[in-house]
Amino acid sequence: MRPTVLLRAEQRDTEQRTPITPKGAAALHEAGVDVVVESSPERVFSDDAYEAVGCPVVHAGSWLTAPPETVVVGIKELPDEPAELRHRHVYFAHAYKGQTGADDLLRRFVRGGGEVLDLEYLVDDTGRRVVAFGYWAGFVGASLGAMQAAGRLPVPLRPMHLDDLTGELEEVAGHLAGATAVVTGAWGRAGRGAVDALNLAGIGSSRWDRDDTAALDSDALVAHDLLVHCVLATEPQPPLLTDADRTRPGRRLRVLVDVTADVTSHLNLLPVSDVHTSWAEPVRRIWHEPVPLDAIVIDNLPSLLPKQASDDFSSALVPLLPGLFAGDAVWQRAAQTYQRSIEGLQP
Numbered sequence: 001m002r003p004t005v006l007l008r009a010e011q012r013d014t015e016q017r018t019p020i021t022p023k024g025a026a027a028l029h030e031a032g033v034d035v036v037v038e039s040s041p042e043r044v045f046s047d048d049a050y051e052a053v054g055c056p057v058v059h060a061g062s063w064l065t066a067p068p069e070t071v072v073v074g075i076k077e078l079p080d081e082p083a084e085l086r087h088r089h090v091y092f093a094h095a096y097k098g099q100t101g102a103d104d105l106l107r108r109f110v111r112g113g114g115e116v117l118d119l120e121y122l123v124d125d126t127g128r129r130v131v132a133f134g135y136w137a138g139f140v141g142a143s144l145g146a147m148q149a150a151g152r153l154p155v156p157l158r159p160m161h162l163d164d165l166t167g168e169l170e171e172v173a174g175h176l177a178g179a180t181a182v183v184t185g186a187w188g189r190a191g192r193g194a195v196d197a198l199n200l201a202g203i204g205s206s207r208w209d210r211d212d213t214a215a216l217d218s219d220a221l222v223a224h225d226l227l228v229h230c231v232l233a234t235e236p237q238p239p240l241l242t243d244a245d246r247t248r249p250g251r252r253l254r255v256l257v258d259v260t261a262d263v264t265s266h267l268n269l270l271p272v273s274d275v276h277t278s279w280a281e282p283v284r285r286i287w288h289e290p291v292p293l294d295a296i297v298i299d300n301l302p303s304l305l306p307k308q309a310s311d312d313f314s315s316a317l318v319p320l321l322p323g324l325f326a327g328d329a330v331w332q333r334a335a336q337t338y339q340r341s342i343e344g345l346q347p
């Protein structure tokens with residue numbers, strides 16, 4: 001039997017992204033991997049587009065009864081049922097940093113004999129992630145921050161076309177003369193996307209990466225109008241912004257975009273903010289005076305540009321998937337990360 005991946009329909013009705021585009025499915029077929037697609041009215045590519053490249057389309061939730069050797073591929077969370085998960089699942093499980101509900105989820109995998117191959121932990125032999133939505137997360141996050149600073153953020157947020165967003169950033173530029181931003185994690189994927197968006201909005205960026213935050217200059221940090229936080233934290237580090245900075249002299253900082261959205265984890269480097277915001281309510285005011293500070297902490301930013309995000313992601317993931325069935329090192333590392341995470345779990 002040919003190796004098969006099943007493209008799962010996403011739970012969230014706001015999620016239009018897909019980790020495998022129709023073009024990616026066609027490439028997988030060529031490479032000897034079949035792709036079965038769960039029907040989804042939300043996905044940015046239609047069911048017909050997958051059918052046109054030869055993928056069988058099945059109803060949402062079919063993964064539950066798929067043959068055990070089928071690998072289930074998705075992006076975001078699984079439903080709360082069933083209690084036992086028996087397949088190998090490739091997705092962002094958000095289960096290894098002590099997130100809310102993580103242990104319960106891992107126990108479901110242990111009980112069913114399945115496995116998480118977490119997309120966030122697909123790394124090369126230097127530990128660098130090989131597939132990520134980071135660029136568009138940073139681009140969209142910084143765009144929202146610029147729009148908020150200009151008083152032009154449309155609420156609720158809805159998925160956009162890139163042309164519309166760049167047009168809006170050019171409008172914003174006229175409202176933000178002299179504004180500056182600091183981007184932390186600036187040389188990573190998200191950081192680069194953030195800098196590109198800020199450039200379009202006419203906002204000059206200070207690019208801070210590891211060396212720049214090692215001896216943190218808090219006065220310089222709060223002297224910027226925007227902070228776009230794009231650090232990939234893998235171990236606890238000193239915070240970048242604390243309550244003590246609220247009254248720091250010279251604070252101009254008024255918009256904080258936490259692209260990492262690590263707020264419920266012990267790796268949160270911005271402990272001034274501890275809850276996510278949403279498309280319906282994207283902004284939360286966390287400081288009221290002497291200068292207000294608004295936080296945007298959205299954990300599905302690339303979903304706001306679903307087409308670009310999907311194309312980019314699929315072109316990185318698809319070449320790796322045949323290797324999953326051949327036991328390539330990148331997948332073995334992901335499997336080892338899962339094994340480590342379930343060791344020590346209470347039953």
Ligand SMILES: NC(=O)c1ccc[n+]([C@@H]2O[C@H](COP(=O)([O-])OP(=O)(O)OC[C@H]3O[C@@H](n4cnc5c(N)ncnc54)[C@H](O)[C@@H]3O)[C@@H](O)[C@H]2O)c1
Nearest residue numbers: 134137185187188189190209210213231232260299300301
């Ligand atoms: N909110 C969302 O929707 C969304 C989507 C995708 C990714 N993300 C998150 O964005 C973050 C960044 O992802 P990425 O793909 O850009 O990662 P990346 O590895 O490409 O870049 C991370 C950067 O952070 C830098 N860094 C690490 N520690 C630092 C420190 N103490 N100070 C300054 N810089 C430091 C690294 O040197 C690197 O340049 C991750 O937390 C990721 O989970 C969020």
